[in-house]
Amino acid sequence: MTDQDGRIVVSGLAKTFGTVKAVDGLTFTVEPGSITGFLGPNGAGKTTTLRMLLGLVRPDAGTATIGGRAYTDLPAPSDRVGAVLEATAFHPARTGRAHLRIYSTINGYPGTRADEVLELVGLSGAGRRAVRGYSLGMRQRLALATALLGDPKVLVLDEPANGLDPEGIAWMRRLLRDLAAQGRAVLVSSHVLSEVQQLVDHVVIINRGRCVRQGPLTALADLHGPVVSVRTPDPDRLQTALIRIGVDEDRITRTGDQLRVTGIQADDVGQLAFAEQIPVLWLAAEQSDLEQVFFALTTDNGQQPALTATTGA
Amino acid sequence: MRRLIAGEFHKLLATRLWLWLLLGSMAITALYTSLQIAFSDDPDTWTLPLSTADGQQTLFAAAASAASPLVAVLAAIGITAEYRHRTATTTFLATPHRGRVIAAKLITYGLVGIGYALACIAVVTAIAVPWLSAKNVDLSLAGNGLPATMAGGIAAVTLYALIGVGLGALLREQVATVVGLLIYLFVIEAILTNIPALDAWTRYLPGPADNALTGITLTNQQFLQPWQGGLVLTTYCVLIAAAGTYLANRRDVT
Ligand SMILES: Nc1ncnc2c1ncn2[C@@H]1O[C@H](COP(=O)(O)OP(=O)(O)OP(=O)(O)O)[C@@H](O)[C@H]1O
Ligand SMILES: [Mg+2]
Numbered sequence: 001m002t003d004q005d006g007r008i009v010v011s012g013l014a015k016t017f018g019t020v021k022a023v024d025g026l027t028f029t030v031e032p033g034s035i036t037g038f039l040g041p042n043g044a045g046k047t048t049t050l051r052m053l054l055g056l057v058r059p060d061a062g063t064a065t066i067g068g069r070a071y072t073d074l075p076a077p078s079d080r081v082g083a084v085l086e087a088t089a090f091h092p093a094r095t096g097r098a099h100l101r102i103y104s105t106i107n108g109y110p111g112t113r114a115d116e117v118l119e120l121v122g123l124s125g126a127g128r129r130a131v132r133g134y135s136l137g138m139r140q141r142l143a144l145a146t147a148l149l150g151d152p153k154v155l156v157l158d159e160p161a162n163g164l165d166p167e168g169i170a171w172m173r174r175l176l177r178d179l180a181a182q183g184r185a186v187l188v189s190s191h192v193l194s195e196v197q198q199l200v201d202h203v204v205i206i207n208r209g210r211c212v213r214q215g216p217l218t219a220l221a222d223l224h225g226p227v228v229s230v231r232t233p234d235p236d237r238l239q240t241a242l243i244r245i246g247v248d249e250d251r252i253t254r255t256g257d258q259l260r261v262t263g264i265q266a267d268d269v270g271q272l273a274f275a276e277q278i279p280v281l282w283l284a285a286e287q288s289d290l291e292q293v294f295f296a297l298t299t300d301n302g303q304q305p306a307l308t309a310t311t312g313a
Numbered sequence: 314m315r316r317l318i319a320g321e322f323h324k325l326l327a328t329r330l331w332l333w334l335l336l337g338s339m340a341i342t343a344l345y346t347s348l349q350i351a352f353s354d355d356p357d358t359w360t361l362p363l364s365t366a367d368g369q370q371t372l373f374a375a376a377a378s379a380a381s382p383l384v385a386v387l388a389a390i391g392i393t394a395e396y397r398h399r400t401a402t403t404t405f406l407a408t409p410h411r412g413r414v415i416a417a418k419l420i421t422y423g424l425v426g427i428g429y430a431l432a433c434i435a436v437v438t439a440i441a442v443p444w445l446s447a448k449n450v451d452l453s454l455a456g457n458g459l460p461a462t463m464a465g466g467i468a469a470v471t472l473y474a475l476i477g478v479g480l481g482a483l484l485r486e487q488v489a490t491v492v493g494l495l496i497y498l499f500v501i502e503a504i505l506t507n508i509p510a511l512d513a514w515t516r517y518l519p520g521p522a523d524n525a526l527t528g529i530t531l532t533n534q535q536f537l538q539p540w541q542g543g544l545v546l547t548t549y550c551v552l553i554a555a556a557g558t559y560l561a562n563r564r565d566v567t
Contacts, residue, residue, distance in 0.1 A: 047567075048567075051565070051567060054406060055409045056402060056405060056406070056565065056566040057566065057567060058563070058565060071409060072409040077407070077409060078406065078407050083406055085402050085406075086399060086402065088399065089398065089399035089400055089402050089403055090398060090400065091328070091394060091398045092398065093327070093328045094324075094327045094328065098323070098327040101323060102324055102327065103320070103407055105319050105320045105323050106316055106320035106404075106407050107316070107407055108316050146403060
């Protein structure tokens with residue numbers, strides 16, 4: 001398999017259910033060999049898009065390809081693409097192992113493969129129990145195990161962390177990171193950025209069925225710019241000095257003796273204070289608040305022109 | 314296709330439903346057979362005497378009469394379970410060409426139908442051979458058109474299995490499909506076939522066509538020729554399976 005095999009290209013995809021425009025001219029690209037977060041609020045059209053990508057829902061318009069071909073045209077698709085679309089899609093009376101063996105048989109994998117993937121997702125002990133007795137977290141693991149049966153180079157996961165406890169989420173992150181480190185492309189959807197923030201390299205953010213942003217996660221952070229917090233006994237003078245060197249007044253928030261400034265590096269604030277001989281009690285560069293950027297991007301009235309532009313990956 | 318069929322057998326055997334319905338079919342076969350032999354001398358019975366070829370054929374048709382509805386139910390449950398438990402997503406991810414999935418199910422449940430029919434024919438034989446010999450009635454399994462009856466019975470059960478698959482693909486709702494199937498076979502058809510004015514039409518319904526194919530002769534009802542019954546049943550089967558496949562291909566799996 002070449003790297004090209006893993007590229008996901010979604011182009012002009014559209015789907016209307018009754019009167020609901022679930023997906024509305026969606027275009028984006030996912031490069032192979034990376035973890036891409038597919039983000040959007042509830043009802044944004046994530047699941048519908050993934051189902052169209054995987055040939056389960058027929059688009060009204062547009063195309064979606066994996067490695068240049070529609071999913072339905074891939075020979076032995078389970079060898080190339082593993083997908084988790086819902087965590088509860090099991091026959092309750094079958095055991096986890098029986099479920100995996102059924103799909104191993106259908107795909108022509110050896111019978112031992114079921115036990116291997118059970119081990120991989122930490123379900124070995126529960127493999128011989130009926131799925132009806134599984135917790136939601138166990139079902140998520142079994143769904144992931146099903147996707148991994150064919151050792152695919154591309155993974156498409158719809159909200160795989162749904163219903164997992166913090167420990168389960170940490171486990172899922174580790175596993176996905178390991179899988180990506182083996183050279184797989186992972187497309188993982190979520191409606192909360194923080195859930196995948198430490199995991200993904202790239203993001204595709206959609207809202208109301210349209211792409212509002214795609215690109216590296218770091219670029220998303222840059223949209224907001226760096227944030228610096230500083231405490232000083234003389235906040236008035238520091239504020240005036242900041243404005244003098246060109247910082248916009250509304251980028252400065254003042255709380256008591258503390259100033260919070262966006263769009264400036266901590267070094268510059270320190271240098272300025274020193275030059276102006278303003279005492280600094282405390283100075284910190286804040287982690288960029290991505291959740292706020294995400295919120296701004298996906299809230300309709302909070303949209304700013306600069307944030308809605310779609311950039312190439 | 315071989316792998317898909319093996320997978321379908323895996324699915325079927327992963328739970329015990331097939332066994333219960335098989336035992337049910339065999340029990341009902343035993344009941345029908347015993348009743349017919351026990352009441353064969355009753356002047357009010359609608360069957361012909363067991364010394365006649367028609368009477369013996371009707372006796373052996375009990376196998377198909379018992380197994381057909383239950384095989385259709387098993388097949389319908391088998392396919393609608395994919396939608397009910399949402400495994401259709403996983404199934405169609407593994408095999409994006411949904412027509413192949415339905416073809417595999419048709420073949421699988423067709424084979425299951427043959428198995429059910431054979432088991433039920435064995436039940437009739439096991440009951441009829443000793444009992445009729447005790448009643449001094451001549452019975453040769455190779456004579457009196459019985460081989461044709463048995464072949465017709467196997468074909469009928471198989472066609473019912475295929476109809477069950479097609480109906481499930483068409484309707485997708487498990488409870489609606491199974492309840493609808495049973496109500497049709499045991500209530501609607503029973504009522505319609507009991508209206509003498511409709512006799513010329515009702516013989517083309519699946520149940521009477523099934524009876525014709527399996528060689529049943531009753532004194533109160535007219536059936537088509539066996540080959541005509543087979544043709545009618547095959548037509549239903551092809552139409553329903555084709556409609557089911559067409560819709561399964563077109564409908565969104567959400
Ligand atoms: N089968 C369907 N029939 C009717 N409407 C649907 C169907 N599937 C999705 N929709 C609608 O399409 C829109 C997009 O739904 P979708 O499930 O793709 O969103 P999502 O981004 O996955 O949301 P969530 O984060 O809640 O999972 C929603 O308004 C939803 O109500
Ligand atoms: Mg969703």
